Amino acid sequence: MSTGRSRIVLFDLFGVIARHQRPGALEKMAARCHTALDSFTTAYWTHRPSYDAGRHTASAYWTGVLHALSRPADADTIEELRLADIDSWSRVDERMVTYVRNLRDRTRVALLSNIPADHADAFLTAQAWLRDLDHVAFSSRIRAAKPDPAAFRHCVVALHAAPADFLFVDDREENVRAAQAVGMSGHVFDGQDGLAAAVEAWLPAR
Incomplete structure (x- = not known):
């Protein structure tokens, strides 16, 4: 039987959990x-x-x-x-951070972000919750940036999973399409309410 713990919600960072670049x-x-x-x-x-x-x-x-x-x-x-x-690029949406952390009670949660190495180091220092996720993939560390299929395949291998086990969440449609092309499910993020509905529909019934 499929369970929530056999599935993985793979999040983008900026524009989903973290804010876009500071205005000005x-x-x-x-x-x-x-x-x-x-x-x-x-x-x-x-x-x-x-x-x-x-x-x-x-x-x-x-x-x-x-x-x-x-x-x-x-x-x-x-x-x-x-x-x-x-x-x-240092701001996060605290409401989304809470949502992501709570989601780990039901399923595995991972992160795939296009981010330079020094930015990644700063984020890990400032945002300790990142260390609680099942996997964190930063483009500068895995040497592949979305929408390169290699970025998604890295996550599949790292989590010992199959592409069909993933729901990928990103605010950029081109990245979601790239994830779908390797066999993942995808959701274009436009707010937490829509995301929560998509996750509920994708996870097995409780």
Whole structure:
């Protein structure tokens, strides 16, 4: 018989359990670089995939951003930007944290997040509840970022499960579609009430 403990709810972090980037953060970082917001935003996101996937260090990432903006990449500027960036992604939705922690009474719970290594270290230090989950997969540590199928397959192997055992929850539809393509169930997150209904429908009846 299928039980809730044989199933796994796999959560994205940002936009689901954690808040999206703090409003105004990119503007402040752009001002620190003495550059226009549009130019800064383009450089910031263009260089992000390799940083998220652990192929670039924080220093290499910020050096790339600053060089793209024709700005000097001195150590002090890089460290100021790095710390400001970590802070801008540091907020969590406490209501969702409570929901996720309580859900572990019924099923296994794991996390799959696109996040640079230094951000991941900061999150683990600040959010001790992450250590209580059944598995935490950070893209920079597993060297694969969503929607790369390798990121989802990592979770399958790490949890000694089958893709069909997973319900993947993310606020980005492209990531949910990628999870479904490897055989997982998926839910596009648009709020806790809709999520709770989807989880109840997916888990075996109590």
